[in-house]
Amino acid sequence: xxxxxxxxxxxxxxxxxxxxxxxxxxxxxxxxxxxxxxxxxxxxxxxxxxxxxxxxxxxxxxxxxxxxxxxxxxxxxxxxxxxxxxxxxxxxxxxxxxxxxxxxxxxxxxxxxxxxxxxxxxxxxxxxxxxxxxxxxxxxxxxxxxx
Numbered sequence: 001x002x003x004x005x006x007x008x009x010x011x012x013x014x015x016x017x018x019x020x021x022x023x024x025x026x027x028x029x030x031x032x033x034x035x036x037x038x039x040x041x042x043x044x045x046x047x048x049x050x051x052x053x054x055x056x057x058x059x060x061x062x063x064x065x066x067x068x069x070x071x072x073x074x075x076x077x078x079x080x081x082x083x084x085x086x087x088x089x090x091x092x093x094x095x096x097x098x099x100x101x102x103x104x105x106x107x108x109x110x111x112x113x114x115x116x117x118x119x120x121x122x123x124x125x126x127x128x129x130x131x132x133x134x135x136x137x138x139x140x141x142x143x144x145x146x147x
Contacts, residue, residue, distance in 0.1 A: 012092070014137045016045055019089045022137065025144035027098060029088040031058040031066070040087040048089065058083075095136035102143045106132070115139040122147075 016038060029035075035051045038044065051058060051068065061067045066083040096103060104116040104124055113132040116124050117139040127138035 012131075012133060013048065013089050014095075014133050016040070016087065016089070018134070018137045018141070019087050021141060022090070022144065023087060025141060027088075027090070027140065027144060029083075029090075031068070031083065031088075035094075036089045036091065037068075037086040038089060039081055039085055041085070045087075090137075092133040092136055095133060095140050098140055099136065099143055103139070106135070117143055 013036065019038075020040065023029075031037075031051055033051055036048055037051070038046075038048050049068075057069050059067050059069055061082075068081050068083065068086060070081075090098065096106075099117060102117050104118050106113065106115050108114070109128070112128045112130055113135040115127045115132075115135040115138070117127065118124050125139075125142055127135050127142065129135040129138060
């Protein structure tokens with residue numbers, strides 16, 4: 001249940017740079033089973049992991065920091081990593097949920113997905129992308145940054 005490495009998962013994941021921009025824009029992460037993350041350093045950023053209570057479980061360390069403990073992963077020399085070292089890669093449904101009431105609509109226009117998002121005084125804005133998760137991520141960036 002551990003590793004989301006390989007092509008099947010990367011096809012449905014947003015780009016790590018977009019995930020990083022969402023994090024810096026203030027997207028909060030409360031880790032739960034099924035969440036996908038990477039460790040944002042040069043050696044591991046191309047690997048994706050999935051939180052699973054059987055293999056990688058979130059826990060609170062004695063110092064109060066949230067950790068991700070890797071259980072029974074003999075192929076890795078990784079016991080645990082602090083949450084701030086991990087970069088959450090939200091799924092399509094999580095991106096849509098994070099938009100909340102700002103989400104107005106999703107439709108397809110030829111070969112692109114279009115997400116309409118309400119940004120306040122400026123009125124609705126549209127984000128177009130070839131993949132639906134990228135359209136949601138762009139719309140969420142607009143929502144979080146106000147522009």
